[in-house]
Amino acid sequence: MIQIAQKKDCCGCEACVQACPKKCISLSYDHEGFGYPYVEKDKCVECGLCERVCPVANYVEPDSLQKCYVIQNKDPNVVRESASGGGFSIFADYVLQHNGVVFGAAYTDSLEVEHTYIESSSELSKLRCSKYVQSRIGNTYAKVKEFLDEGRLVCFAGTPCQVYGLWMYLKKPNNPNLILVDFACHGVPSPKVWKKYLAWLQSKNDSNLKSYRFRDKKFGYQYTTFSAKYEDGTDYVISDCNNDRDFMKDSFFRDVVSRPSCYNCKFKSVKHVSDVTLFDCWHNEELTGTTDYSDGATTIILHTQRATELIDEIKVRAKCTEADLDKAVELDGVCLIYSKLPFAQRKEYFEDLDTLTVEEMNKKYFVKSGNNPIKECIKAFLRKVGLFDWLRNKIAKRRMKNMS
Ligand SMILES: Cc1cc2nc3c(=O)[nH]c(=O)nc-3n(C[C@H](O)[C@H](O)[C@H](O)COP(=O)(O)OP(=O)(O)OC[C@H]3O[C@@H](n4cnc5c(N)ncnc54)[C@H](O)[C@@H]3O)c2cc1C
Ligand code: SF4
Ligand code: SF4
Ligand code: SF4
Known part of the structure; x- marks a missing residue:
């Protein structure tokens, strides 16, 4: 049965939970708010399936084709709603228009983040845009299998470890009806930190919190802007554009609150088991030689023959320029290769999380801002x-x- 020697050895993909024929694995949440498998030993029949599907324990760098493009969705509203160039929506729309099903991360009514599926383009905005919180996978791998068994076209989007987890759960399929999409992944923040931040946001206003965007393009694509909206129409916006500080933004971008597995990520490689890997194309001018993509651009790496066939079909929905893979990775995709360094005071931060307020946490951990020029010179x-x-x-x- 599955046993986690160290927390860094579990990415929380839930493949073991869903694969267990006895349904005797559940997630148990630690003080950081991350879930790890807990086995009810008296129900376990020692079949070993949970160990065989684990993507961390069984990771092997895949072979991959690797063609690289810069793309932008032709619909400006979709670009505005997406984290980068609306690349994900191009693939998702294709699948939905072929009577398919699309899986991705969405907010619940209480703004928690979980994987779900949609069957119509009118629901696609639910899945659009990055949510910088670990998404609960639930029973979505099993649902993917159900839809594939019915002969439906399925697109599943998630972190590289979730996609690898699904791929292991499905026994390394080579099914033309399955389109796997992942992204360059910085790491997934703790749902417990997100919950504390949501409670703090709610305490700032009598009106209910209605929605949240981690990648608002209010000040343009080049700035990181987070925004919350309340039911009375007021909002809370913080942006790099104004050098604003914010508990969630600092906790994420300073690499404080990612899952332990993210600091030692097994999935760091330009080669993925997915069909397509997406990432932000900040250097779109340099890579394409035009300013056509400045509202937001997605770099895509195609890993399979299926994906290259698909790109020909979906080009009508996108501006698309072939790009040099090495250059694209060097300029914008370094996190495809390297894990982030853990924040030096990470342990202390999580010890304080239950007792200090958001303001006290900000004061203690994030009072200094910006890069230290001496440190940058040494680097x-x-x-x-x-x-x-x-x-x-x-x-x-x-x-x-x-x-x-
Ligand atoms: C936690 C996280 C870390 C990231 N780190 C980087 C990075 O370091 N560098 C970089 O270039 N890009 C990173 N990305 C990817 C980037 O933000 C964009 O998602 C990517 O450029 C695709 O954008 P898009 O406009 O094509 O589509 P979008 O519509 O923005 O794509 C959204 C897709 O991401 C999925 N998604 C959103 N949140 C989650 C989540 N929490 N868990 C799993 N899937 C999710 C959605 O289901 C959807 O399929 C990260 C994304 C996330 C969620
Ligand atoms: S060994 Fe089999 S029965 Fe036991 S926990 Fe793992 S999958 Fe479940
Ligand atoms: S990485 Fe996934 S499959 Fe492996 S133990 Fe953790 S939750 Fe289970
Ligand atoms: S950094 Fe690695 S382990 Fe962490 S969520 Fe991303 S792919 Fe998974």
Whole structure:
């Protein structure tokens, strides 16, 4: 039966939970708010299925075709609603227009994040845009299987580890009806931190919190802007454009609150088991030689023959320019290759989470802002002399040890 020696060895994909024929695995949540499998031992028949589907324990770098494009959805409203260029919606729309089903991460009524599925284009906005919180997978892998068994076309989008988890659950399928989409993944923040932040947002206003966007394009694509809307029409907006500080934004971008597996991510590679990998194309001008993509662009890496066939069919829905893969990864996709370093005070942060207020947490952990120029010079020097990766790995190992 599945046993997790260290928390970094479980990405929380829930493949084991769904695969267990005895339904004796459930998720148990730790003080950081992340779920780990808990087995009711008296019901377990030692079949070993849970171990065989685990994407972390069984990860093997896949072979992959790797063609690279910069794309932007032709519908400006879709680009506005999406994190980057609305690349995901292009594939999703194709599937929905062929009587298919699309799975992705959506908000619940109480703004928690979970995977769900849709069967019509009018529901697609639910799945659009990044939610910087670990999404609960629930029974979606089993639902994917059900739809595939019925002969339906299915698109599943998620983090690389969720997609690998599904791929293992489905026993490494080679099914032309299944389109797997993942993205360059920075890491997934704790749902408990998100809940604390939501309660704080709610406390700021008598009116109910209605919606939240992690990637609002109010000030343009180049700025990171988070926005919350209340039922009375008021909103709360914070943006890099105004150098605003915010508990959720700082907790995410300073790599404080990702799941332990994200600091030692097994899925870091330009090669994926998915058909398509998406990521932000900040350097769209440099990669395409035009300014056509400045409202938001998605870089896509196609990994399979199926995906290259698909791109020909969906080009009518998108502006699309072939790009140099190495350059695209170097400019915008470094997080495809490297895990983030854990925040030095991560352990202390989570110890304080239950007792300090959001304001007190901000004051204690995020009072300093911006990059330290001396630190940046040292980093550049270390990169030049080839010592950066070596030192980074040493620091990462030490911080991982302190975390557990
Ligand atoms: C937690 C997280 C970290 C990311 N880190 C990076 C990064 O470091 N660098 C980078 O270039 N890009 C990163 N991305 C991807 C990027 O933000 C865009 O999602 C990507 O560029 C595709 O954008 P799009 O406009 O094509 O489609 P969008 O409509 O924005 O795509 C949204 C897709 O992402 C899925 N999704 C949203 N939130 C989650 C979630 N919490 N868990 C699983 N799936 C989710 C949705 O289901 C949908 O399929 C990250 C995304 C997430 C969710
Ligand atoms: S060994 Fe089989 S029965 Fe036991 S927990 Fe794993 S999947 Fe379930
Ligand atoms: S990584 Fe996924 S399959 Fe493996 S133990 Fe964790 S939840 Fe289960
Ligand atoms: S960083 Fe790696 S382990 Fe973490 S959510 Fe992303 S793919 Fe999964």
